Amino acid sequence: MKPNPNPNSPFPESLKEKLSQRGRDNALRSLQQTYKDLIDFSSNDYLGFSFNQSISELVSEKLDTYKSTHKSATGSRLLTGNYPMIEDFESYLKGYYNSEAATVFNSGYDANLGLISAIGQRQDLILYDELCHASIRDGIQLSPAKAYKFKHNDLSDLEAKLSKFKDQFDSIYVVSEYVFSMDGDDSDPEALMSLCNRFQAFFILDEAHSIGVLNRYGIDNLCFTPFARVVTFGKAFGAHGAVVLGSNELKTYLINFAKSFVYTTAPSQETTARNWASHLYLDQNAKAFETLKSIIQYFKAEVSSKHLSSCFIDSNSAIQSCVIQGNTKVKSVSKHLQKEGFDVRPILSPTVPKGKERLRFCLHSFNTKTEISEILSKLGQSITN
Ligand SMILES: Cc1ncc(COP(=O)(O)O)c(C=O)c1O
Known part of the structure; x- marks a missing residue:
């Protein structure tokens, strides 16, 4: 027989207080749906391998072997x-x-x-x-x-x-x-x-x-x-x-x-x-790897041409972070970009030090130049507002 679920499982006051403090700091984490309909600027799937059909076929071959x-x-x-x-x-x-x-x-x-x-x-x-x-x-x-x-x-x-x-x-x-x-x-x-x-x-x-x-x-x-x-x-x-x-x-x-x-x-x-x-x-296959390199270069060039360099941390990798101080502000810019169709996530304090809160753009071989130009234009408008 299934045990009765206990609706009133105890939870210590000290832990409640820690959660409340997170709430007061506007830093309470919660699980969100992944936005499959939004353009991915946040996953670690830099080369799109998680949905690569050829890789799935190789997986089946290995399992058969x-x-x-x-x-x-x-x-x-x-x-x-x-x-x-x-x-x-x-x-x-x-x-x-x-x-x-x-x-x-x-x-x-x-x-x-x-x-x-x-x-x-x-x-x-x-x-x-x-x-x-x-x-x-x-x-x-x-x-x-x-x-x-x-x-x-x-x-x-x-x-x-x-x-x-x-x-x-x-x-x-x-x-x-x-x-x-x-x-x-x-x-x-x-x-x-x-x-x-x-x-x-x-x-x-x-x-x-x-x-x-x-x-x-x-x-x-x-x-x-x-x-x-x-x-x-x-x-x-x-x-x-x-x-x-x-x-x-x-x-x-x-x-x-x-x-x-x-x-x-x-x-x-x-x-x-x-x-x-x-x-x-x-x-x-070096193609996705080479494409990602050119996408990173394009992103950096666009950051510079849109005069956004001062808020970006200098990086040659697929992780490009734009510092936007304060959990409230960075959350609101990220929400705005999500409404515009882009999945880019805020990184809040205390994950990063106070004052170093940021939008973390993860670039992928499958992101297009048009998407990059668009998201950076929207970012520019959003942070100046
Ligand atoms: C530098 C670094 N090392 C290790 C890990 C942990 O890897 P995994 O996600 O496979 O647990 C991460 C994950 O974000 C990471 O950024």
């Missing part, structure tokens, strides 16, 4: 969830990303959380860019290591901290992102890697928003090999999941100590087939 019958992985990778396709996919990823080993996780959040919380020991230090993603910061919170942020993309600040702390800890880890998820600007992985090498620090790079946008195969040809790289499949690959790239020893370590790998059901065969198919497609 592996005669996949089970719709669930049926357990953790360490128990019944380690099916042949996921092992073969990891072997493929080693070649694709030119890495000794590859370990697939359920999401980018899980990958960063599992990796970073597992590596830092009590006698270690983690230095991380102040704009690093929540998954990195949450991994740090779970780790017993000491942690300090360094100023965003500021190599001198990082160098000063490495120099100050170099003899005080067993191991120092440095974490950054190639493309930052809120500002869209990029770091200099080569310079970060060189600095880490000088101080014998271990470098971790999150490539979530650069793969498929700045490059097709991830960072390569660095002067030294990073300790770990994290590539996610939910952005340009239009799929779901992530991989941690690094040495065989790192893989063995993650299988033993990364809790978000050990204590969770493995990705399903269908998910793995899609992740694999998206990689095969990107490997064999």
